[in-house]
Amino acid sequence: MARMKLVLVGNGMAGVRALEELLKAAPDLYDITVFGDEPHPNYNRIMLSPVLAGEQAVEQIILNDRDWYASHGIVLYTGKRVVRIDRRERYVEADDGTRAGYDRLLLATGSRPFMLPVAGADLDGVVGFRDIADVERMIDAASRYRHAVVIGGGLLGLEAANGLKARGMDVSVVHIADWLLERQLDEPAARLLQRNLEARGLKFLLGRRTAELLPGTAEPGAGGNARVGAIRFKDGEEIPADLVVMAVGIRPNTALAESAGLRCERGIVVNDTMQTFDPRIYAIGECVSHRGVAYGLVAPLFEQARVCANHLAEHGVGRYQGSMVSTKLKVTGIDLFSAGDFMGGEGREEIVFQDPGRGAYKKLVLKDNRLAGACLYGDTLDGAWYFELMRDGTDVSDFRDRLLFGRHHIGDSGNCGGASGEEKTRLLSMPDSAEICGCNGVCKGDIIQAIRDKKLFTLDEVRAHTKASASCGSCTGLVETLLAATVGGDHSTAPSRKPLCACTDHTHDEIRAAIAGQGLKTMAETMAALDWKTPDGCGKCRPALNYYLLCAWPTEYVDDAQSRFINERAHGNIQKDGTFSVVPRMWGGLTNPKELRAIADVAEKFRVPEVKITGGQRIDLFGIRKEDLPAVWKDLSDAGFVSGHAYGKALRTVKTCVGSQWCRFGTQDSTGLGVRLERMTWGSWMPHKFKLAVSGCPRNCAEATIKDFGVVCVDSGYELHVGGNGGIKVRVTDLLCRVATEAEVLEHCAAFTQLYREEAHYLERTAPWLERVGLHHIRARVVDDADSRAALAERFRVSQIPAQADPWKARTEGALKREFTPLANLA
Amino acid sequence: MNDHWIPVGRLDDIPRQGARVVTTPAGDIALFRTLDDQVFALRDRCPHKGGPLSQGIVHGRRVACPLHDWKIELDSGLAVAPDQGCAARYPTRVEDGRVSLSLTPDTGCPNA
Numbered sequence: 001m002a003r004m005k006l007v008l009v010g011n012g013m014a015g016v017r018a019l020e021e022l023l024k025a026a027p028d029l030y031d032i033t034v035f036g037d038e039p040h041p042n043y044n045r046i047m048l049s050p051v052l053a054g055e056q057a058v059e060q061i062i063l064n065d066r067d068w069y070a071s072h073g074i075v076l077y078t079g080k081r082v083v084r085i086d087r088r089e090r091y092v093e094a095d096d097g098t099r100a101g102y103d104r105l106l107l108a109t110g111s112r113p114f115m116l117p118v119a120g121a122d123l124d125g126v127v128g129f130r131d132i133a134d135v136e137r138m139i140d141a142a143s144r145y146r147h148a149v150v151i152g153g154g155l156l157g158l159e160a161a162n163g164l165k166a167r168g169m170d171v172s173v174v175h176i177a178d179w180l181l182e183r184q185l186d187e188p189a190a191r192l193l194q195r196n197l198e199a200r201g202l203k204f205l206l207g208r209r210t211a212e213l214l215p216g217t218a219e220p221g222a223g224g225n226a227r228v229g230a231i232r233f234k235d236g237e238e239i240p241a242d243l244v245v246m247a248v249g250i251r252p253n254t255a256l257a258e259s260a261g262l263r264c265e266r267g268i269v270v271n272d273t274m275q276t277f278d279p280r281i282y283a284i285g286e287c288v289s290h291r292g293v294a295y296g297l298v299a300p301l302f303e304q305a306r307v308c309a310n311h312l313a314e315h316g317v318g319r320y321q322g323s324m325v326s327t328k329l330k331v332t333g334i335d336l337f338s339a340g341d342f343m344g345g346e347g348r349e350e351i352v353f354q355d356p357g358r359g360a361y362k363k364l365v366l367k368d369n370r371l372a373g374a375c376l377y378g379d380t381l382d383g384a385w386y387f388e389l390m391r392d393g394t395d396v397s398d399f400r401d402r403l404l405f406g407r408h409h410i411g412d413s414g415n416c417g418g419a420s421g422e423e424k425t426r427l428l429s430m431p432d433s434a435e436i437c438g439c440n441g442v443c444k445g446d447i448i449q450a451i452r453d454k455k456l457f458t459l460d461e462v463r464a465h466t467k468a469s470a471s472c473g474s475c476t477g478l479v480e481t482l483l484a485a486t487v488g489g490d491h492s493t494a495p496s497r498k499p500l501c502a503c504t505d506h507t508h509d510e511i512r513a514a515i516a517g518q519g520l521k522t523m524a525e526t527m528a529a530l531d532w533k534t535p536d537g538c539g540k541c542r543p544a545l546n547y548y549l550l551c552a553w554p555t556e557y558v559d560d561a562q563s564r565f566i567n568e569r570a571h572g573n574i575q576k577d578g579t580f581s582v583v584p585r586m587w588g589g590l591t592n593p594k595e596l597r598a599i600a601d602v603a604e605k606f607r608v609p610e611v612k613i614t615g616g617q618r619i620d621l622f623g624i625r626k627e628d629l630p631a632v633w634k635d636l637s638d639a640g641f642v643s644g645h646a647y648g649k650a651l652r653t654v655k656t657c658v659g660s661q662w663c664r665f666g667t668q669d670s671t672g673l674g675v676r677l678e679r680m681t682w683g684s685w686m687p688h689k690f691k692l693a694v695s696g697c698p699r700n701c702a703e704a705t706i707k708d709f710g711v712v713c714v715d716s717g718y719e720l721h722v723g724g725n726g727g728i729k730v731r732v733t734d735l736l737c738r739v740a741t742e743a744e745v746l747e748h749c750a751a752f753t754q755l756y757r758e759e760a761h762y763l764e765r766t767a768p769w770l771e772r773v774g775l776h777h778i779r780a781r782v783v784d785d786a787d788s789r790a791a792l793a794e795r796f797r798v799s800q801i802p803a804q805a806d807p808w809k810a811r812t813e814g815a816l817k818r819e820f821t822p823l824a825n826l827a
Numbered sequence: 828m829n830d831h832w833i834p835v836g837r838l839d840d841i842p843r844q845g846a847r848v849v850t851t852p853a854g855d856i857a858l859f860r861t862l863d864d865q866v867f868a869l870r871d872r873c874p875h876k877g878g879p880l881s882q883g884i885v886h887g888r889r890v891a892c893p894l895h896d897w898k899i900e901l902d903s904g905l906a907v908a909p910d911q912g913c914a915a916r917y918p919t920r921v922e923d924g925r926v927s928l929s930l931t932p933d934t935g936c937p938n939a
């Protein structure tokens with residue numbers, strides 16, 4: 001079959017990103033031609049600021065060199081501007097007459113700087129700040145002249161001013177508004193920024209209007225055009241200016257599209273599949289207007305690129321639904337973050353922290369107990385977290401009082417949530433040999449080098465290439481900080497929607513809703529109904545779908561062993577040498593001589609290399625060969641043991657203390673209650689592992705306040721605690737409620753467990769789930785509404801009937817026998 | 828041409844999207860069966876740290892190693908980029924629902 005022809009006009013960040021995504025999804029579908037009017041291959045426009053400041057060289061910011069185009073068979077025309085689209089004959093034509101026919105056309109022409117229409121704007125030395133040529137002109141001016149004036153105190157203007165100052169020029173910034181970055185900062189934050197920049201030698205003329213640019217005495221440039229020499233304001237004042245940088249805004253490049261009769265408003269109008277009014281013609285990037293919005297930052301443009309590539313690849317499923325954006329300023333040594341509606345006003349509440357002495361300012365704007373905007377200056381490490389809260393629409397009422405102090409203060413400790421201000425400084429000053437990722441032994445230098453050499457943009461890419469933060473994830477914050485410090489900008493910002501995995505464009509919640517709402521009962525049905533992009537998913541989505549289906553249809557769904565991770569398929573934990581561990585259940589940590597004897601017998605009979613007491617109050621037998629598992633289980637099963645599910649996203653252990661039976665402080669029968677809780681919950685499959693504990697008094701020997709569901713017995717009854725986590729990120733539980741009887745404990749536990757099972761994302765433990773949905777929500781469903789609680793508990797009871805069949809016993813009776821035996825023995 | 832086909836079992840003995848192991852004097856070989864009933868054989872040692880590939884999740888033409896989640900291409904034995912390495916591949920044949928295997932690897936992997 002002849003390949004289709006795809007033409008890309010605009011060899012910039014959005015367009016080439018779309019090609020990269022397309023080549024991944026459908027490498028052979030198209031013959032691709034690219035036109036770019038700049039003489040360069042695709043480069044990282046964001047990094048022009050550091051290039052101007054002398055922190056990076058042009059070669060370092062090339063994203064796709066010419067070899068890349070060649071190796072993918074892409075015809076690249078640089079230095080050629082497309083001037084005409086013939087939609088009837090379906091070809092484009094460049095200014096030098098070069099033509100290329102298309103079946104699909106992608107417009108990604110970006111935008112250009114808006115030049116103030118004042119007298120003198122056409123003088124030599126008046127430039128925009130958009131491309132490599134502009135930067136070269138500025139660098140050249142800096143080497144020959146003294147006075148630079150930047151018109152525009154926005155992000156771009158300040159980055160230009162900072163760069164020119166770094167190159168030794170005397171720089172003034174003229175700004176029409178009363179404070180800098182008025183679209184990113186409120187006035188107090190902007191004043192701190194201004195003070196900091198003034199200390200670096202920049203001058204500011206605020207609330208000033210430019211009237212005219214005046215020629216100077218310098219000899220005319222090559223074109224015989226006079227060079228600028230001064231700027232005059234509306235109030236008549238004049239200051240010298242040998243270089244004027246206009247950074248007052250951008251205008252989408254729509255002329256080409258308009259001339260072809262495509263509908264344009266502020267940009268080229270596109271729908272959610274990034275198609276223009278001519279369905280063969282797609283458009284993405286700064287040149288488009290989507291639902292009335294034109295974006296000027298790469299994160300949303302990359303999202304558009306992904307959706308567009310998806311449609312070009314004829315997978316036809318993605319939709320772009322708009323993005324929420326956040327901004328940072330790339331001036332070394334200045335930390336500034338803003339997102340959403342940070343100005344506040346009617347119907348909003350503001351929480352503000354101000355420490356002018358330290359140069360720190362934080363303002364959070366809340367609406368209906370959800371974060372609507374954030375403006376941070378000085379310490380921006382929580383920016384990503386605030387952004388996430390905004391994106392997820394998290395109800396923050398439960399931790400409102402601590403919100404301003406950042407993620408650390410809501411129990412998210414360690415280096416997990418992003419390094420604190422001091423930690424960040426420490427991180428950046430660490431030697432390259434410092435280990436960042438403890439799981440995979442990845443050093444700081446390796447990470448930085450990979451980001452530079454492989455042009456990595458996102459956390460996921462860094463994970464794939466270096467493995468840093470790819471295991472336990474606790475160094476994610478450090479890696480993000482390194483990413484931000486190395487590539488600058490905010491292009492690592494999380495996308496505004498997170499699909500489950502690369503096989504689908506749907507989120508966890510959408511998938512769960514579809515399974516329940518459309519009555520999808522098998523994995524194949526679900527993948528078909530939700531337009532899966534792969535024939536049988538991957539190691540990430542299949543286990544999730546298997547769980548979601550099992551949870552939705554507990555009595556009908558037939559578990560798919562091949563979609564389970566090996567530990568759950570083989571009912572043991574795989575070890576580094578391929579052997580397995582066996583942990584029998586010991587109800588509430590109780591045991592007796594008969595059980596201990598049975599374990600001892602098994603350990604001897606199978607020459608178990610190591611026997612250990614676990615942190616979960618039971619015994620682990622290590623180093624068992626897979627073939628021996630059924631025989632080991634048989635002996636244990638005969639002695640009355642069932643599986644401890646130490647391997648599963650399932651109910652793990654119920655830790656208990658001695659309690660009122662023996663302990664001089666015990667208030668209730670904590671051991672007995674623990675056993676009853678374990679009898680009720682064992683065997684249950686969960687989104688992630690789930691642990692319980694019962695302590696007999698507030699001394700809390702069973703550590704109930706770091707469990708998913710913890711009970712602390714008190715004289716008057718029971719305190720129920722939820723959402724705790726030991727492990728990677730320690731999180732102390734929140735108090736759910738107090739109850740008087742054991743029966744109530746059991747009902748609340750069943751209801752809470754079921755709510756978690758029904759609502760959490762796969763591989764999300766109760767702690768992050770609770771932080772995402774809010775304790776309020778959980779209380780409303782489990783505590784305040786007795787009917788809801790009863791219904792949840794009943795659904796849990798029903799799903800436990802099939803779940804409480806011991807998998808070990810089933811295997812010793814022959815189920816899935818072939819899992820444990822070789823196909824053939826040729827040895 | 829390959830004259831040394833050894834019958835190892837029936838296609839139905841290998842679970843779809845799963846694997847079985849054939850033990851040999853030179854070590855284990857994993858036989859994978861994909862969703863569309865293709866059979867592939869690789870040395871049962873992950874190029875990363877020797878994980879048993881037979882225990883991984885099979886999806887498309889790949890298997891995800893159970894130890895650290897490297898993805899290995901079943902039809903070449905190569906690790907999916909950016910990871911690098913390969914597991915030796917052995918020829919397989921399915922006739923009348925019977926699977927046979929050749930013990931001569933047809934890729935030159937260092938860990939064969």
Ligand code: SRM
Nearest residue numbers: 573581613614615616617618646653725726727728729765
């Ligand atoms: C055996 C045991 C260590 C021991 O010798 O004591 C253990 C062993 C493992 N833990 Fe654990 N954890 C054990 C108690 C704990 C505890 C303590 C507890 O439960 O009171 C914690 C902290 C409490 C908590 O979970 O909140 C704990 C936090 C983790 C974590 C981090 C979880 C987190 O949410 O941050 C992981 C990693 C994971 O689950 O992704 C983990 C993962 C593992 C794995 C499964 C790693 C793996 O994937 O292979 C280890 C399996 C070894 C094996 O083959 O058995 N283990 N692990 C303990 C088994 C208890 C049991 O009887 O089932």
Ligand SMILES: Cc1cc2nc3c(=O)[nH]c(=O)nc-3n(C[C@H](O)[C@H](O)[C@H](O)COP(=O)(O)OP(=O)(O)OC[C@H]3O[C@@H](n4cnc5c(N)ncnc54)[C@H](O)[C@@H]3O)c2cc1C
Nearest residue numbers: 010012013014037045081082109110285286296297298489
């Ligand atoms: C100095 C600077 C700093 C920035 N910093 C950040 C930041 O920190 N974070 C962030 O998110 N964003 C930042 N941006 C914005 C970001 O660079 C843009 O949003 C992004 O590059 C837009 O991508 P695009 O593909 O739409 O347009 P572009 O990258 O501009 O690509 C469009 C290309 O098409 C070419 N072209 C136009 N018309 C034609 C035609 N008719 N024929 C052929 N070629 C044509 C243009 O010359 C250009 O090369 C910054 C921008 C600048 C200039």
Ligand code: SF4
Nearest residue numbers: 665666696697699701
């Ligand atoms: S919970 Fe209280 S009573 Fe029970 S063992 Fe601990 S300290 Fe003693």
Ligand code: FES
Nearest residue numbers: 873876878892895
């Ligand atoms: S051993 Fe296979 S991924 Fe590590």
